[in-house]
Amino acid sequence: MNHIRTLMSFELPKFTDHLLRLDGEDRRLRFGHRISDAEIEAFVAGLEKGRFRVLAHFDDELNVAATALLSALNDGSVEFAFSVDRPLRQKGLCTSLFDRAILWARNRRIDRAYLYTLAEHRQMRHLARTAGMHLDVEAGGCEGVLDLPPATPLTLLREILAEQAGMYDTATKANHLALAHLRTLRKAA
Numbered sequence: 722m723n724h725i726r727t728l729m730s731f732e733l734p735k736f737t738d739h740l741l742r743l744d745g746e747d748r749r750l751r752f753g754h755r756i757s758d759a760e761i762e763a764f765v766a767g768l769e770k771g772r773f774r775v776l777a778h779f780d781d782e783l784n785v786a787a788t789a790l791l792s793a794l795n796d797g798s799v800e801f802a803f804s805v806d807r808p809l810r811q812k813g814l815c816t817s818l819f820d821r822a823i824l825w826a827r828n829r830r831i832d833r834a835y836l837y838t839l840a841e842h843r844q845m846r847h848l849a850r851t852a853g854m855h856l857d858v859e860a861g862g863c864e865g866v867l868d869l870p871p872a873t874p875l876t877l878l879r880e881i882l883a884e885q886a887g888m889y890d891t892a893t894k895a896n897h898l899a900l901a902h903l904r905t906l907r908k909a910a
Contacts (some may be wrong), residue, residue: 723778723813724883724886726890727776733775735777739777739786749839750839750845751803751804772793775789775790776791781897787818791826797833800836803818816851829872842863849865853867
């Protein structure tokens with residue numbers, strides 16, 4: 722199961738680390754242009770408090786391995802951006818992130834979502850189309866637009882349960898790591 726939860730503010734360095742692990746081509750596809758380590762660090766540092774949310778999936782080593790960055794726009798809409806570590810691709814993580822991003826936006830009375838990607842990024846275009854986004858491709862870029870229905874009691878409950886499952890998943894992985902460390906210490910003693 723692809724457990725996803727909201728990244729807490731003290732975990733933002735894990736988001737930075739995730740973006741820094743992307744190779745040059747993945748960075749270009751994610752940001753729409755080539756981007757250096759320093760530019761990634763400045764990008765994360767420049768995120769305005771209260772105007773963004775990072776939804777994340779943690780791998781077994783508690784590294785952030787997949788993210789959806791949700792950025793609030795001035796007109797009350799939201800922009801989605803996704804990234805997944807290469808070894809975890811083609812496992813439905815980005816679809817799960819997209820679903821959670823839509824759920825999050827609906828539950829905050831956001832009625833429109835945007836996604837910007839390079840026209841050549843076929844996987845992201847496929848994902849956006851599958852989610853029901855209207856795509857407009859021109860001049861090497863692609864803009865996806867999705868009108869969101871209002872929240873319901875069920876969407877609120879789904880988000881609460883998904884968030885709790887994500888927290889439980891992270892806690893379980895942390896316990897496994899702690900036990901593995903204790904076993905290593907015992908063997909060394």
